[in-house]
Amino acid sequence: MEQEKSYDFYSIEKKWQNKWYNEKTYSVEDLPLDNVNVGISGKNKQKFYCLEMFPYPSGRIHMGHVRNYSIGDAIARYKRLKGYYVLHPIGFDSFGLPAENAAIKNNTNPKEWTLKNIETMEVQLKKLGLSYDWDRKIITSDSSYYKWEQLFFIQMYKKGLAYKKLSRVNWCESCHTTLANEQVENGKCWRCGNEITIKNMEQWFFKITDYAEELLSELNNLSGWPDKVKLMQKNWIGKSEGLSVLFKIYAEQTHLEIFTTRPDTIFGATYLAISPLHPLAKDLLKTEDAKVKTEELIRKSLISKELNEKEGVFTGSYAINPFNGQKLPIYIANFVLMDYGTGAIMSVPAHDERDFEFAKKYNIEIKQVIKNKSNKKTSLNIKKDEIKRNENESDDKIKEDEIKELKKPFLEGGILINSSIFTGLTSEEAKKAISLEAEKTGIGKRVINYRLKDWGISRQRYWGCPIPIVYCKKCGAVPLREEDLPLELPENVTFTGKGESPLAKLESFIDARCPICGGQAKRETDTMDTFVESSWYYAKYTTKSKSDLPVNSNGNSNLRSANNCNSGSNSNSNSNSASAVSQSSFKQYPFDKKAANYWLPVDQYIGGVEHAVMHLLYARFFIKVLRDLGYLNVNEPFKNLLTQGMVVKDGSKMSKSKGNVVDPDDLINKYGSDTVRLFSLFAAPPEKDLEWNDKGVEGSYRFIVRIYKIILLYEHYLTNTAIKEQKKFNEPKEFQKIRENKEDENFLKGADIELKEINNELNGIIKKSETEMDGRFHFNTIISSCMELVNKIYEYDKNKNQNDLTESDAYLLKHILNSILIILYPFIPHVCSECFEILGGGAATANIEYAGWPKIMETGYKIDTCNIAVQINGKLRSQITANIDLEQQDILSLSLKDDKIKKNISDISLVKKSIYIKNKLINIII
């Protein structure tokens, strides 16, 4: 007996990984070429762009990465089998705080730290055997990448899409920088969890609000996104339609503009409330007492957005309700936000919770103007702008005390009361009518407000993309000339971890010349939010050739020499930059427009749900900007989105502080990467959290060993029956049939029934896998069916002497084994590649990469009996075996012959009726 080979995952994985990397198996062209080798040509193939969110090089790969990339790789490999031309790139999102914090802590250089981490992680990723096109690797902290970002910034600045303003911004003391609104979670910093405070600072913004409407409406076209994410973005954008109305201030010439979404309640307004930060606030104050109290409110509003209790001050001023002339007191109220709407509201306590609460506290009148819808139809005529009251309408009288005794506000829409000529209208009608009336008389206009704010991108940190702006005493803020890019991040900096950004203290960096007048100027020392890099990397990937800026070719690049750093823009090695260098400045593009248009949008994007309103919103915004700047013609970056759950252990997210971290490297060394990948796909469907289980990993390992062993078992056998050597099957006729999937029925008829049954099940798995891989991605169900099938093959093997097997058996068995290997290949590519090779490959190729997705093979075998569940009054009582496709009557009489059924139903006359689901179930009602 031959010595049994054991499953040596180390050698197997090494062997295939080397092959993939050396042969660049997964590398694709920017645009498909005509005459490339079989299997990798993109011509006549449909493109498929598969992308996982690229990692921040924090040091080592963690389980979340493994899960993310295993999912992506499974999809990419599946699509290749299905005949797609697949772009599957990877890179590093390498600007960010950890590098700088490490620098402060260990006195290292952020760049070195980052590059070292990238090196480590690249080795780890390669050990996982992921099918990336490594030629497209991006390192965003490299100036060959971020210079384009600076270019975009300048072009956005010129279009007014990047601007600077003084504003109240979120400040994280621990990270020592400002944050965008999206990056504040529950009043805390998204990164470190520190409490956010408010600062008034000059900051750079991207005008994402210009795209609010498109960002919102395009959500409707993203059918491949989870509803959850779309809803989160929708809520974040927060569109609301309403009316802005001018209220004249009593005995003054000024007006106060308020915004409301409930114009129908305007007759119920009993006071106005304005934000403490409202520009008119101080002018309206009439008493010393109010002034003092307001100061306090202002002070509180300035440091925090948190609010415990509603507080306010009566200013002493009044405004006039333009609709009924009522004199309304004006309050300064802490719950009114300055940065939404107009910073002033009309308060209708009867119909708004907040106004109600405030009115109760300060004893302000509550006036009901909406009541429950009655069945009575309104008898008002609304024709265009005209509202005519019918003659015989009787007033709906509401008693005063009924209003005052309201225990809580009436929030729903209803029928208007106490609202002059609008009384009797429904809320919906009244909104329209009152808005029209306001517009007609010029006291108001319909407006749309968004909750979304512009994206604050200034960061007071070092390790980020420098903002290409200088401040000239004469010319003000001036962008660098495009040809002077990149503005490199200087490297000779010291990190104290205190006070301002290191850049702000670096004279050699700050000192600059004005690009317009040549005079003395100071450089902007803020860097860009690192979410900018990830907003467009998917587009950069589409172009392999690295078109770099000319290095040293532009003699007057004095701006760059000022920072006395290495001016070599040193992208990784083999860029054939000869032609690029000879060109002058930005005649080049960050990526080839044709390639971007060809590959984008990303067909499948995979990442954590935590980026639902940060990265995913910014990226959508950015591609629209790039489109409008003329770089590509694509509206949305990601066609389909899969948000995977977290990897948890003992019920909580893996983290150092909890001490429940599992290091992928340890597992790969112990079981091999196929096992680690398999477990992370098998233990839960991708969108759910994955509970890590060391014992479960062993189960996955066992399964792989079982596959390997059954292949070895049959390697011997299949060789003996000459399949491997193709003595019989090499006959052209047979080969032709196999290729065309037109098997000789007679030939297969000879095969074992057990094998044919297994084959039938295989056919089911092939179909089921295709549906799963087409969008639901519940790999766990595919894997479990494969496990079942492998178990059956073992069973078959147990009951069958190999020597009794015929050629037909061998052929069918090989088809089954090959198919199972191909189905599992996207999840465990190394061992499947190896096994496929051991068996001698398929009809067309010995390389599983190009074997194609398995075809359904009909053996002409149909099961002619089926198992039918017999229910009595809906309860399962028995099961019978019957010939397939029998009619209800036959099944019923068969059922009644069954012992267990007989016990319950002695005579057919007891049967009231029966319901029959063909070949499945009969329910007998008695």
Add this chain to the structure above:
RNA sequence: GCGAAAGUGGCGGAAUUGGUAUACGCACUGGACUUAGAAUCCAGCGGGGCAACCCAUGGGGGUUCAACUCCCCCCUUUCGCACCA
């Protein structure tokens, strides 16, 4: 408070269209092999009952011949937003 998702054995999870609930895996129990162990293989494995049967998909109602699946109410958990007028 508002919005969304989820709740199935000891555990991870199946059941994609209403049609035999608990597939597959883990853990556990027993057995085989072994001096012994590991590994492997075989068998069992929702709860109750000797059994016939009964009870089980968070709880309670409903629709239906039939409900994990559809409808209503409630509970719990997770996530997002949180004075957005």
